[in-house]
Amino acid sequence: MKKLNSSNTLELLENDTRQIILSLRQLQQQDPEVLLQVPAPGRWSVVQNIEHLNTYGRYYLPRIKKAMAESSAGYEPSYKPGFLGNYFANSMLPDKNGMIKNKMKAFKNHIPSVDLDSHTVLNEFLKQEEELLELLEKAKKVPLGRIRIPISIASFIKLKLGDTFRFFIAHHQRHFVQISNILASLKK
Numbered sequence: 001m002k003k004l005n006s007s008n009t010l011e012l013l014e015n016d017t018r019q020i021i022l023s024l025r026q027l028q029q030q031d032p033e034v035l036l037q038v039p040a041p042g043r044w045s046v047v048q049n050i051e052h053l054n055t056y057g058r059y060y061l062p063r064i065k066k067a068m069a070e071s072s073a074g075y076e077p078s079y080k081p082g083f084l085g086n087y088f089a090n091s092m093l094p095d096k097n098g099m100i101k102n103k104m105k106a107f108k109n110h111i112p113s114v115d116l117d118s119h120t121v122l123n124e125f126l127k128q129e130e131e132l133l134e135l136l137e138k139a140k141k142v143p144l145g146r147i148r149i150p151i152s153i154a155s156f157i158k159l160k161l162g163d164t165f166r167f168f169i170a171h172h173q174r175h176f177v178q179i180s181n182i183l184a185s186l187k188k
């Protein structure tokens with residue numbers, strides 16, 4: 001596996017996060033009732049998709065922040081993605097056409113409630129995205145390949161910080177494709 005330029009990787013992730021924030025701001029302009037509509041039985045509403053992402057943010061953001069604060073190692077210009085981290089990040093990414101390649105089931109502790117307040121859920125996600133941007137900025141001073149973050153579904157498995165960021169943001173992109181599909185199906 002080839003090394004990734006740390007600076008370029010962080011810049012791409014910052015841009016991806018800013019794009020998610022723009023999409024979120026557009027969602028905040030929508031009718032809250034539309035955002036709570038389930039497009040079909042057994043599928044999630046827009047707000048449930050965002051709440052699902054919030055559950056991951058509640059897990060990962062504090063751990064990333066803590067691990068970066070505790071690191072005494074300095075910045076490194078590149079890092080080599082780990083096998084698992086690279087696999088997880090790439091499996092989450094939508095393809096070049098913005099399509100989702102493979103369906104995945106949510107783990108039990110990341111399944112959103114059906115009883116949600118759209119305003120509260122969207123505002124929490126916005127705060128998480130702003131915190132993520134701050135962490136990406138701070139990550140410019142730490143080694144993306146040396147800091148390890150335990151994954152939410154099996155804390156004994158730890159991914160490199162760079163891979164954790166890539167997975168986390170690809171997961172957001174994946175769900176925003178789903179959100180776009182939900183909104184399109186509700187307009188039919």
